[in-house]
Amino acid sequence: MSDAEVKSMAENIEAPVFENKAFTIPPELSKATVAIVSTASLHHEDQDDFAPVDIGYRVLKNQKRDYQTGHWSPNFDSVGFAADFNTVIPLDRLDELESEGKIGKVSDVHLSYAGNQFDLSGIRMDSGPAGAKFLKEQGVDIALLTPV
């Protein structure tokens, strides 16, 4: 098995075309609140696992770092995440950047979606905007998006 072979299977998955694209200019990074949004199907131990076709998101508390992956795809290496969650959700690194003053604040909450979706309309029209509004309400200025 090679990483290249698995990647080749994902190369041509169709994605929605956005005719009108937004481009948000954030505040200065040193004053901004940063959250992570991952498509690794992460959840806390006491949260519901992801269903096979689950367009919803889970709110991840920043201070409770017991994240597990509930991803349904077998097409990625999970050992790196198992040994160091920063491989997927680099919160220790963001903490260090905050303490150095390079970013304003690490958000108190982060989000995770399930990335193994073939029909993205629900995420585009429903759970995506809902998650973004939620983070906006929490004062988030910048989202770092991480896949698996």
Add this chain to the structure above:
Amino acid sequence: MSTLAHVFEFEGIATIALGSVRKQIENTAPPRGLLCDFPLGRPLGRPDDAKFQHRVLSHAFSLLEAEEPVLEEFEEPVAETGTEGLVCPLPPRSNDDLLPVIDEIRGLRPAYDRAIAKFGNRAGTGRVVSADGIEAAVESLIRVADGTPWKEAGIPGIPSRVAQDIRGYYEISVLGLTDHIPAAWSGTNWFFTKTLAGKVVLAARAAIGDSGAKRPIWFYMAPGDR
């Protein structure tokens, strides 16, 4: 990933999307994209390497200075393919009265428990089968491989999910058997090519597929290139 980026930008949140698949991130064109040629599952590149992870983040956050959509490539690829092979000793037979695969599962349990104690259970078992249920889960897949219709074999959940727990049990055991974090995919390759349980999963997958079951039931029991 890129869909979320576009949606979040519409809501007033600036985004930076990391991507590991070149054509995918090029085709989907997130507002700010950083192509990182890293193994799937490791978007920050190297586990337990803070300096490397910081270099990725530094490049990613630098994209915020762009005044229009931007796609750049991180200059340090991580070429871990798992083809180097994992030297990971399987425990010797300890009970000849047991099926060899059951003996294998029991032999790995101390390593699994050590790894869970050290790292937590982030990707091991527990989706539908706990560590204590791995033996029964594998026995159910043996019945499938031996000809029992999959719906009558007592599989404790959707086969693809059960297979993930079995694979997770073995891959996390690797962390308890080695003194380093293995290269990406090497644990997976070890499971499917060197262990008896891996062979059981593949045999059951083939049997379910041959039975005419719907593809999602069996296909995702193993990576798609198998």
